[in-house]
Amino acid sequence: MRLSVIGAGYVGLVTASCFAEMGNQVICIERDPFRVARLKRGEVPIYEPGLDTLLKAHLATEQLSFTSDLAEGVRDAEVVFIAVGTPTGEDGSADLSHVLTVADQLGRCLTSACLVVDKSTVPVGTAERVEQRINQRLAERGMTFRARVASNPEFLKEGSAVEDFMRPDRVVLGCADSDSREQLRRLYAPFLRNHERVLHMSVRAAEFTKYAANAFLATKISFMNEMAGICARLGVDIEDVRRGIGSDRRIGTHFIYAGCGYGGSCFPKDVRALIRTAELEGFEPGILRAVEARNALQKTLLVQALREHFNGHLQGRVVALWGLAFKPGTDDLREAPSLVLLDALLAAGARVQACDPVACSGVARRYEEAVTSGKLKLDESPYAAVGGADALVLVTEWKQFRQPDFSRIRGLMRMPVLFDGRNIYDPEEIVGHGFLYRGIGRPQAGHCKASAA
Numbered sequence: 474m475r476l477s478v479i480g481a482g483y484v485g486l487v488t489a490s491c492f493a494e495m496g497n498q499v500i501c502i503e504r505d506p507f508r509v510a511r512l513k514r515g516e517v518p519i520y521e522p523g524l525d526t527l528l529k530a531h532l533a534t535e536q537l538s539f540t541s542d543l544a545e546g547v548r549d550a551e552v553v554f555i556a557v558g559t560p561t562g563e564d565g566s567a568d569l570s571h572v573l574t575v576a577d578q579l580g581r582c583l584t585s586a587c588l589v590v591d592k593s594t595v596p597v598g599t600a601e602r603v604e605q606r607i608n609q610r611l612a613e614r615g616m617t618f619r620a621r622v623a624s625n626p627e628f629l630k631e632g633s634a635v636e637d638f639m640r641p642d643r644v645v646l647g648c649a650d651s652d653s654r655e656q657l658r659r660l661y662a663p664f665l666r667n668h669e670r671v672l673h674m675s676v677r678a679a680e681f682t683k684y685a686a687n688a689f690l691a692t693k694i695s696f697m698n699e700m701a702g703i704c705a706r707l708g709v710d711i712e713d714v715r716r717g718i719g720s721d722r723r724i725g726t727h728f729i730y731a732g733c734g735y736g737g738s739c740f741p742k743d744v745r746a747l748i749r750t751a752e753l754e755g756f757e758p759g760i761l762r763a764v765e766a767r768n769a770l771q772k773t774l775l776v777q778a779l780r781e782h783f784n785g786h787l788q789g790r791v792v793a794l795w796g797l798a799f800k801p802g803t804d805d806l807r808e809a810p811s812l813v814l815l816d817a818l819l820a821a822g823a824r825v826q827a828c829d830p831v832a833c834s835g836v837a838r839r840y841e842e843a844v845t846s847g848k849l850k851l852d853e854s855p856y857a858a859v860g861g862a863d864a865l866v867l868v869t870e871w872k873q874f875r876q877p878d879f880s881r882i883r884g885l886m887r888m889p890v891l892f893d894g895r896n897i898y899d900p901e902e903i904v905g906h907g908f909l910y911r912g913i914g915r916p917q918a919g920h921c922k923a924s925a926a
């Protein structure tokens with residue numbers, strides 16, 4: 474099929490590349506000309522495993538191309554995907570300005586009927602608004618054909634986005650007519666050869682499904698973080714509790730890890746947008762509010778623990794941070810817990826030595842002044858980051874942080890103190906290396922003795 478994908482971000486780029494991989498002819502339209510120039514040279518502007526291989530392969534086969542000219546990009550399209558951002562607006566709702574701008578642009582340039590598909594996460598009723606906008610503009614131009622708009626929310630996870638797109642758990646299709654349904658079913662058929670996982674539903678139900686999925690996952694995390702807070706006061710290790718409840722198949726093992734809060738481009742904004750949707754409908758979303766409040770608090774726990782440890786004096790302390798991206802496998806920093814920590818530590822006069830395999834350049838751009846003044850050092854080596862540190866804080870559980878050489882680290886640090894923001898370490902083992910260990914919802918373990926370093 475001839476496809477256009479509007480927006481070359483995490484979702485748009487993966488969608489365009491994976492559809493090209495299945496033999497479709499795909500044009501990806503991005504308003505940022507610098508991004509387009511890089512993509513045309515085969516450079517992937519984000520970190521997403523497997524994406525660069527796909528991109529290079531299909532630039533070479535010419536199955537995939539890029540443009541910043543929307544009219545040119547959609548000229549021959551049979552299906553147009555909208556994959557632009559829907560960030561949090563001023564009142565917490567999803568800011569639809571990018572989506573609605575695209576609708577206007579489409580209405581002004583489409584020259585034949587096509588199916589438009591919302592892949593962006595958008596509140597219930599948005600597809601109807603997009604359809605109205607496009608068709609109003611078409612009518613203004615005297616065009617007699619009309620666009621149809623369907624909803625196909627995306628469930629990929631950053632860090633395994635290509636894999637998720639190629640082998641989806643399910644494909645949710647919200648279509649108002651059988652032609653759209655059939656067209657999208659055919660488009661997704663190659664991804665679902667072993668097992669039929671297409672879920673057909675109304676457009677509005679598809680839009681809501683995406684919010685309900687993210688809100689549920691965020692709720693699981695906040696629930697466990699709340700349990701961790703209670704455990705901490707009772708001297709119970711939340712990790713024992715996690716294993717204890719996760720073995721119950723009704724509960725399951727996923728998304729029940731206590732930690733320093735969820736971030737990213739989806740959970741925080743989608744929970745907020747759903748709260749706002751409920752408010753606008755006069756419904757009190759008590760659970761969602763609690764999920765959000767718990768998460769906001771959770772992101773401050775590591776700072777609180779550091780303050781407590783240093784008796785309120787962070788000025789002049791050297792703190793090593795391991796992990797900056799909001800989760801492993803991505804360079805995405807949107808709403809990352811590390812940013813809350815960085816802001817608080819720098820404001821309190823601490824010096825930060827941070828390390829992340831792929832997110833350092835993004836942090837360097839955000840904290841330019843702190844980097845220039847030497848208050849923030851960024852390094853890709855975890856060992857360089859701990860040199861002379863008074864505390865080490867694990868924020869993002871990248872694989873390379875899971876089994877480091879703690880004897881070496883102890884020798885490099887000024888004080889052997891470890892704050893484990895994701896509970897990935899065995900406290901006994903860490904204490905065995907001479908560290909003081911503090912996790913999230915786990916009893917404190919060990920003592921702090923100044924290192925020889």
Ligand SMILES: NC(=O)c1ccc[n+]([C@@H]2O[C@H](COP(=O)([O-])OP(=O)(O)OC[C@H]3O[C@@H](n4cnc5c(N)ncnc54)[C@H](O)[C@@H]3O)[C@@H](O)[C@H]2O)c1
Nearest residue numbers: 480481482483484503504556557558559571593594627631
């Ligand atoms: N990132 C994820 O993991 C993920 C997963 C599922 C769903 N989603 C949803 O998908 C949508 C996109 O998310 P993302 O993370 O890819 O966003 P993103 O910010 O990474 O990318 C959006 C891109 O769209 C471009 N853009 C904006 N307006 C444009 C226009 N008029 N014409 C052409 N390009 C335009 C932007 O320049 C940007 O490059 C959001 O609604 C998000 O909630 C994201």
